[in-house]
Amino acid sequence: MGKVNKGAGAIADVIVAGAGPAGTNAALAAAASGLDVVLLDEQDAAGGQVWRKPLDGLNGLPETAELKAGNALRERLIASNVRFLPGRRIWSVSGQYRVDVIGADNPEFFEAPHLIAATGAHERVVPFEGWTLPGVIGLAGATTLIKSGGIVPGNRIVVAGSGPLLTAVAAGILKLGGTVAAVVDIAPLGAWLKALPALASVPSLLAQGAVWTLAIGRARVPVYRGHAVVRALGNGRLEQVVIGPVDAAGAPVAGSDAFTIDADCLCVGNGLVAGSDITRCLRAGHTYDRLRGGVVPVLDDAGRTSRAGLYACGDGYGIRGAAMAESAGVLAGLAAACDAGAISAEEMQRRAAPHRATFAARRRFSDAMAGMMALRPEQVRAIAPETVVCRCEDITRGAIDAAIAAGAKDLNQLKHFTRCGMGPCQARMCGDVVAELLAIGTGDRAALGALTMRPPLRPVPLEALLGDFSYSDIPIPEPAPL
Amino acid sequence: MSYDLVIVGGGVHGCTAALFAARGGMKVALVERGALAREASGVNAGTLTMQMTRVALIPYALRAHAMWANAREWLGHDVGVVVCDGLSLAFTEQEAQLLSYRAGKRREAGAPIDLISGTEAKSIEPGLADGVLLAGHCRVDGFANAYLTGLAFQRALREAGVDVLEYTPATGIEREAGGFAVLTSAGPVRGKRLLLAGGVWIEPMLGWLGIRLPIKTLVNQLAVSERVQPVMRTVVGIANGLLSLKQYPHGTVVIGGGWQGIGDRERGGVELVPERLIGNARLACHAIPALRAARMVRAWAGLEAETADALPAVGPVPGIPDAYVCGSVHSGYTSGPYIARLLAEHLLGKEPSLPLFPIDRLLAPATGREGLT
DSSP: OOHHHHTOOEEOSEEEEOOSHHHHHHHHHHHHTTOOEEEEOSSSSSSTTTTOOOOTTOOOOOOOHHHHHHHHHHHHHHHSOOEEEOSOEEEEEETTTEEEEESSSSOEEEEOSEEEEOOOOEEOOOOOBTTTSTTEEEHHHHHHIIIIIOOOOOSSEEEEEESTHHHHHHHHHHHTTOOEEEEEESSOHHHHHHHHHHHTTSHHHHHHHHHHHHHHHHTTOOEEETEEEEEEEOSSSOOEEEEEEBOTTSOBOTTOOOEEEEOSEEEEEEOEEOOOHHHHHTTOOEEEETTTTEEEEOOOTTOBOSSTTEEEOSGGGSOOOHHHHHHHHHHHHHHHHHHTTSSOHHHHHHHHHHHHHHHHHHHHHHHHHHHHHSOOHHHHHTOOTTSEEETTTTEEHHHHHHHHHTTOOSHHHHHHHHOTTOSTTTTTTTHHHHHHHHHHHHSOHHHHOOOOOOSOSSOEEHHHHHOSOOGGGSOOOOOOOO | OEEEEEEEOOSHHHHHHHHHHHHTTOOEEEEOSSSTTOSHHHHSOOBOOSTTSOGGGHHHHHHHHHHHHTHHHHTOSOOOOEEEEEEEEEOSHHHHHHHHHHHHHHHHTTOOEEEEEHHHHHHHOTTOOSOOOEEEEEEEEEEOOGGGHHHHHHHHHHHTTOEEETTOOEEEEEEETTEEEEEETTOOEEEEEEEEOOGGGHHHHHHHTTOOOOOEEEEEEEEEEOOOSOOOSSEEEETTSOOEEEEOTTSOEEEESOOBOEEETTTEEEEOOHHHHHHHHHHHHHHOGGGGGSEEEEEEEEEEEEOTTSSOEEEEOTTSTTEEEEEOOTTHHHHHHHHHHHHHHHHTTOOOSSOOBOGGGGSOTTSSOTTOO
């Protein structure tokens, strides 16, 4: 018998979902206030995506600033009394609040009056012809390979897309001894120059970016700014990447010459999408915010959502970057501690003050970075009709346009008409782009909202969900009337 | 401008009634607050089975099954109907007794259900687990792809000349000389006759006419797997009716059976109850063990309407000439097309081939009329 049927869920004061920079800091702040905190993460170690821990037994990886920051965070977590449970995949959030997970021998659940959602963002890839070819991977996927395994994802790599991940990935590949054939940045140089004063507001991060950029320059990697991938070519796997110039809005420049780069790997990403998974599932109030990565919960200045006891922080609930995620996490942890009565409002304000200051000081930087990563509608408009948009279900731009022409007016309806978003990625891959396509006709992206979010929050093997059971244990309800 | 018939509610009942009324020569408007067939009619499990159908509805469900199987002919558009065998399983002596009794009653009502052994059941459904004591076997079974319902009806209704007003919530009804005015966000829609086909919302709709008909709202949870290799080829249920399981041609397996989530008429299906998703999944995997290897990728909830006696509300509205109601049919997706067509025939002045389900039986004598103007 699993724990589930016996109702023997573990009780805590606070549950934190996600052990990245935001969630871990939230858990530490709440625990330091005397609360019993359960911290859950799907990975085997804290750190999230940005401060990811290398796989066990891997020595000699480059000692990056991010690895140092991650190690410091992991040490603070070990020294704390937070109950950190790694290797747990959250598949359901419900009630006020119950979190169901798989990953242990049997399905488990945890209950607490306070839930802090910090589950992180996912990558946006604006589709182009050939993007589903083997050899084409996301910038985020490349980051994982580089950071956790010290793995270079190909022999000759094109790094393309938008935002700061471009330079981070290219520099990461170079540092591991890999070959970068080109960096293709949709933003023109002017956009970066314009952002420079804002980026300079956090000198340490600007310096990090500068180190990466210098490394790319030293390696004489061609950098094509104001360019985007037109198509990926290859017989069964990637062989060539065709790129061409785009205008400031991200639209391909008509009549200009595209050119071809030989490559066996293309790492491509167009910024991050705030999935808002947990807050959407629990039906807190949301708003559409293009800069923050899509549909995000409405939060107060300490991360409180519209639902009592539910908090959100980190990029999954509004793209701000790791720099602000730490402070946002501390604030959410303190807010939960304050609402739980563990600390007074005055104490909370006192302890929150330095983090509010950090938050304020980094806002310009964070907004500038988020701006570089935000969706460019013209890039979506340029997707060719025959290009696959929903790769799980193999739905093309043309099929989506046909469904819109047939009268699909909202996202759930478009899903019914096409199966777009019904596959294992649960619309994480395509949802943001599909919403943008639908908005071309309706004209109002914000009004479209998001697909209804339901459990399972991630695909779950039924085997793992079932746990050990015998037939007589199944609590079968009363039969329907005859 | 006045229509011959204004229908409020664009689910399978409202849409089918609109289609046949229009084909019968009536000028029809259909008013729907959202898109067609996006509530119960679009999110139900799509099961077209006799073995979960109420005994009193079996004659209707059999005829409706034949309609679904020929959807291309009368609807003209695909809803992905697959006709296949259906099995209702008993794993325990108690379930075997329940199954024998229930299958017998359904058989008396005309459903071609045979009781077979576990071994015979396994020859029909090789994916079955061992340990089946007894099974009800029905050749009249199958399923539709419920999420295609809206698109199919949208096209059919346009072709039939029905004025479909989607995203047009009705807010009230006024009786006036020569008929009714349905008040909507787009202004009044006038008709000589009125049909309320709002599923669980029939209760507030009848309230606009001063009639109180309590409708209970069920919140049925459903889950679906990713696409997997074939693990089953029949519709599989269980004696007590709390499992419906089938694999679609594209490979996904839909797990249902009416396990209840949290929600209501006002807010819809608010929340899925995790232990009931687990219970439903356990039952499914107990029946079809190969399903264990699949991943669950989505789950959702749909509302189902139920009257006090769990029989349909289909017929004239008592005391209000030219007003009709159609809905609250148990397993309504299965029987809906036939029952709504019956009502359309009634409206067209034909003698319906099977009786309707007038709501007089459900109205308390002292209630209902005080709000009338």
